[in-house]
Amino acid sequence: TQLLEQSPQFLSIQEGENLTVYCNSSSVFSSLQWYRQEPGEGPVLLVTVVTGGEVKKLKRLTFQFGDARKDSSLHITAAQPGDTGLYLCAGAQNTNAGKSTFGDGTTLTVKP
Amino acid sequence: NAGVMQNPRHLVRRRGQEARLRCSPVKGHSHVYWYRQLPEEGLKFMVYLQKENIIDESGMPKERFSAEFPKEGPSILRIQQVVRGDSAAYFCASSPGLAGLSGELFFGEGSRLTVL
Numbered sequence: 001t002q003l004l005e006q007s008p009q010f011l012s013i014q015e016g017e018n019l020t021v022y023c024n025s026s027s028v029f030s031s032l033q034w035y036r037q038e039p040g041e042g043p044v045l046l047v048t049v050v051t052g053g054e055v056k057k058l059k060r061l062t063f064q065f066g067d068a069r070k071d072s073s074l075h076i077t078a079a080q081p082g083d084t085g086l087y088l089c090a091g092a093q094n095t096n097a098g099k100s101t102f103g104d105g106t107t108l109t110v111k112p
Numbered sequence: 113n114a115g116v117m118q119n120p121r122h123l124v125r126r127r128g129q130e131a132r133l134r135c136s137p138v139k140g141h142s143h144v145y146w147y148r149q150l151p152e153e154g155l156k157f158m159v160y161l162q163k164e165n166i167i168d169e170s171g172m173p174k175e176r177f178s179a180e181f182p183k184e185g186p187s188i189l190r191i192q193q194v195v196r197g198d199s200a201a202y203f204c205a206s207s208p209g210l211a212g213l214s215g216e217l218f219f220g221e222g223s224r225l226t227v228l
Contacts, residue, residue: 004154031215042116042203042219043155050214088154092215098145098207099168100215102154 003027004091006103014111016078021106023089024071029101030094032072034063037086037105079110116220117186118204124226131191131198133223137206144187145217146179149201158202161187194227201225 004025013019023032031050035043047056049065049072056063060083062075076083086107090100117136125131137144143162147155157171161181172179176194181187191198201224205217 006154029215033215033217035219040221042221043217045216045218048214048216090155090215090217098143098160098205098217099157099170100155100217102147102156104152104154 004089004101004103006087006089006106008106009104010107010109012109012111013079015080017110018075018077019079019108020073020075021087021108022071022073023103025091025101026070027091027101028069029091030069031092032065032069033090033092033100034072034074035088035090037088038084043088076108079108081110081112084108084110116204116206116218118202118220118223120223121221122224122226124228125194126228127195128193131194131225133189133191133202133204133225135187135189135204135206135220137187137204138208138218141206141208141218143207144181145205145207146187146189147203147205147219149203149222151200155203158189191225194225196227199225199227 007022034046037043047063052067052069054065060077064073086105088105090102092100146158149155159172159179160168176192178190201222203222205219
């Protein structure tokens, strides 16, 4: 069974601070996605990383895929209240189309 | 709105009743996935369907749960004789092709089932 562990589970910070959340697994994934979910809404795709060591930037968000394609991190610079939400990582395998494995998420609260 | 459409958004059922959740994928998408999310947890895969075919139902409970994606109309997730443990948010996602090649899923806003 493939598992993705996310840490921390909960994170509460002040506006302007930086933060990093982690997504770790003992399994290798063909690709890894990060989603953001707000209360009462569905997850919204933020990024996909495919290549080991890959780094992608989306404005103040930086995503990194581990060299071995088993782990990933999301770094947010100068967090804003609008960043508040549940951040989910999900791993996918080419051989199991659509059967993504999700972590339990990191709930981020950014206080003004 | 060209995104994944789910209805109802909220559904309340008493124990023993049936729940039917509907999902219309993004126009042009032929692959549909159902996931379940319990409070404070991530999403758990249930089933993957293409038009008129169930491709992978390894995440579906063996009893009371069924899913279909007919040639015409939305995909339907059906839960018979609901129990309190079925209370959860059920999300549908779609993709234009084999999502596993990219892993990217486009989710609807979910159907929240409450069993009294």
